[in-house]
Amino acid sequence: MMKLYNSLTRQKEEFEPLSKPHVGVYVCGPTVYGHSHLGHGKSYISFDVLIRYLRHLGYNVRYIQNITDVGHLTDDADAGEDKIEKQARLEKLEPMQIAEKYTKSYFDDMDALCILRPDVSPRASGHIPEQIELIKVLIENGHAYEVDGYVYYSVSSFPAYGKLSGRKLDELVAGARVSIDRGKRDPKDFALWKKAGDDHILKWNSPWGWGYPGWHLECSAMAMRYIGETLDIHGGGLENIFPHHESEIAQSEGATGKQFVRFWLHHNMVTVDGRKMGKSLGNFILLRDIFQKFHPMVVRLYILRSHYRSPLDFSDMGLDSAKSGLGRLIAFRTRLGDQLTEITVEPSAAIAVLIESTKAAFHESMNDDLNTPGALASIFELVRAGNSALDSNDTPEDKAALAGILDELAGEILGLDLTCSDSSSADIGGLCGVLVEVRAVLRENRLFEAADRMRDSLEEIGYAARDLPGGKSEINRK
């Protein structure tokens, strides 16, 4: 049985979906006004592993992740500027061009990281009617009220407000928004709909006039649209527990009277020098920049090496270390070869035992709140023991069996593509083949000086030549 840490109850709980085998998962997606940074990588890799593992366990998962293309303000009062509109002004583009541009950029980066696409990626701008309907219900229920083109959620009408974040209503102190609030009955109330002035480009007509939805609303509306009134799992970043997720609960449960989310999952942050990586601090590191220096799979392994609920402090040294580790995994996978489908013979008893113990250890870790560091430890143990076994007795059956388990655990579940290391074209492959032959001739004739010079030269242009037992060599891109 899989246990997940539920932020709502603050403990690990056995996961059981509401209506097996179906599992509805909603994860807070990005606001598309800039390229994705390492923090996005950590978030979506964490939940990607959740989705992959749930599917591996046989669940029929529906995975929804929004794209926020309705610009929200840089603060919750009216003081801030719409983030998408601001970026549009800076780049001299239409706001929706900005949204499209960075949505594409987001998916490009996520694809590179081998993150499976969500089943639905609903755009907030495409679900304004759903959001308006939700507001209408909340007004009818007495949870919301309109003031001059604005609609606010009445926090005091929902006594459970604070149950997720552990905040008590009377301790909630309103910040700067108090002074700017327009007719709010209570400083704690938050906006469901905001009036748009002439200078606001992104706006829609509504029963309350031209405006745009509040920033908590889209998740409630779209999650319920595509999953239903109760979600099995809702994921997001720790920093969104309050006020975002707390408000989502208030909106959704206020409207339906039913529990909105059964399991709340929150991942921790990426830090730089111990400080949170964030747009406001300006210390974020873009994935596309990291990819210049490190293969996306290095980044994926780097992230998977720490638990999703732990902070991850960014460092080049950490990525270097992950790179070495990935190299080890790839070397092992390469050694196993590629003909597993043709092999039907059983592996040796020793390998069968190794595979079973690896599986058991892997699942034990994963079942414990997705302990990917532990799961990786079992895979590295498989690599060590597997290499050792093959060193003494190398059989196609054993290699096929090892390839099968490695592809299942590391590939299918953890999403580590260990075959994508070599991006060389067929031409390069052919050239390498020729060089391999040349090297064999040189070594055969004990022309070691020339052979060494060849290896050094290859090294300089990014290729590694290594000699195998039996006089043969192999040449691969590093």
Add this chain to the structure above:
RNA sequence: GGCGGCGUAGCCAAGUGGUAAGGCAGUGGACUGCAAAUCCACUAUGCAUCGGUUCAAAUCCGAUCGCCGCCUCCA
């Protein structure tokens, strides 16, 4: 100030009552023409500090120190 979390080897990181996984780096050895890769061995009498509970604590309790997150947009 309120709420929450963290402090484990040179670096990263699991473990949350039964005597310290794993990765990277390092050292020695096997293999090799030399390397690389791989394998074997070694590398924390100790888990921020001090007390306490217990047959037994990195794990539970208390105190202290240090760091971080949320309370304002943020993955």
